[in-house]
Amino acid sequence: MVGTGTMGTLHLEAWKNAGSCEAVAVIGRTEQNIIQLAEQFNVKGFHHLQTALEQLPIDIVDVCVPTHLHEEVIEIAAQAGKAVICEKPLAADAKTARRIVDLCEKYDVPLFVGHVLRFSPEYKAARQQVINGAIGKPGVMRLTRGCPYPKGRDEWYRDESKSGGVLLDLGIHDFDWLLWTFGEVERVMAKRIKRENLEYALVTLRFASGAIAHVTLSWGITKFSASFELAGSEGMITYKSSDQDPVVVELFHEIDRKQERVAVPSYLVERTPLEDQLQHFADCLENMRSAIVTAADAVKVIEVAEAALESVKIGQPIQLKKGGVLK
Template sequence: MEKIRVGVIGCGSIAQKRHLLEYASNDLVEIVAVCDLNEQRVSDVAMQYGVKAYTDYKELLTNIEIDAISVCLPNYLHAEVSIAALNSGKHVLCEKPMATSKEEAEAMIAAADENGKKLMIAHNQRFVSSHEKAKKLIAAGEIGKVYSFRTTFGHGGPERWSIDGKGSWFFRKEQAFIGAMGDLGVHKSDLIRYLLGKEVVEVGAMVETNAKEETSVDDNAVCILKLEDGIIGTLTASWAYSPQSDNSTVIYGEKGIIRLEDDPDYSLILQYNNGETIKYELPQIQSNEKGRQTKTHVIDHFIDCIVDNTLSPVSGEEGFKSLAVILAALKSKETKTIVDLKQLLQKEKGIKL
């Protein structure tokens, strides 16, 4: 079988610590090119992997040897570069959030459809062992009807992980568009949709900038979400959780509670109403913390859907629905109202919530 030839656009931390490492470990992949505006950075990465270096993504996209692209760029470039890659006949794996508006997201989905190429959004929390197990338990009725949830993602901020530290694009609104809500919150909106198999229908949010200096994007947000069937819960995203990060989710049902990544030793704990408790020993969720850069499985799923010609496991439509929750949170903050997601997105073509 011929290998899938891959190019990576953007050589920052997410590319170096996840995409490139996981492509290199996949036997079905050959990395052939990397691109970054920083000449020294792209030269160093290209030398490390023995591939061609580009400083202009448009030039990279003319390389007919490349089958697929990873888009690992600041948020405001996600749609532009993804659409260009799809139009050049490449499959695309785009980092989250997939876009900065519903119009951009819709254009990305249309480009994938028109060109017959795969578009996948890198929502890696779906592939965490505890989350996959929890989805099966919930679907099997282990905790009965779901009533509520809380899901949280917080750490000390991107300056601790971004290749550019405090000077990172994450803190510049013109490049990031949104702060902790786009960096972390969108992971959790995607996760809760995945776990419960229900869509978010209403969003209320308080979104603030109160922890970081010299930034125009949010660093703390608390949202109340209402899902189909009346399920309600909270979503929290923060760049102010220091020194201890939190990436936990708790699901409350009629028969018991499922705790995910909420215990230092057990990634999933199932507590029944009768007092019985089951503790599952599963691989821990990936973290940006030193020593916990474990495999996300995003790359493997992306490559498999290309090789097997199957549906993308996190399609553009799925990525958009998770982004829509974050867009609604911003709208809620601006208007100080509860936002009806269906009403907000009613003009969208081909996307049903």
């Protein structure tokens, strides 16, 4: 595990719960975090990946460092012949992403990229309903995603050259799911505002099929939220994360001050989407199967996010060639 921040911790917990692989090392930059996670998960702690690779039998390198550091870490892992699992986005720009893909192909190592919405129950079910024709011909989709402004060491999220900002780092979730579900994007239009601890964007995607998606993204709200409305010629599918709180407590003091009511949703997942994702990647390695998320998918969605960033810059729609490459 390379990365000792929040995402690295989540991945360590997910590997532990999934039970398919044993985490043996954590690699990070901060001494305190390395010691804490090494003790918490009973693994070895290192400052450098190369040292860990020389001292321990390692099959998979799980990359959870900031986006702009992905390439240098993956290069070390690929040169050592290790399979790579990398957090999204694969890189901060498509050119770097393509270099990473070429690098892994050169050293013949598997490359898996973590686009976790493909493993989220609500988004998986909605996609399957769309494919099954439940809404008829897709017409207009509206998706939202928001969370508090992210904080990272050296505040790297604020540097768009490192993180890609809200359009890449956050928007890539919905962009990837939309491409997976509705196919090629031909045209992108985006608007964005940036303030201290706030970044807000509106993106319109036109698909080759003629369908349109409106995506609203925000860094700066107080609590995570996500939603979608998928409208077609025969119906609509809707989802709001606020309706899926695992436990809601309501007190009725007018009846009995000690009376409580606990409402539980109709289903509780046995494994989180992240655990399912990592288990899927591990199964692909063990059984030599192709992953749901391909390296080409990871590059293509970055190209769409880049088109949105370019649209913001010039204030005009961006037309994409077939395959997602900018014209």
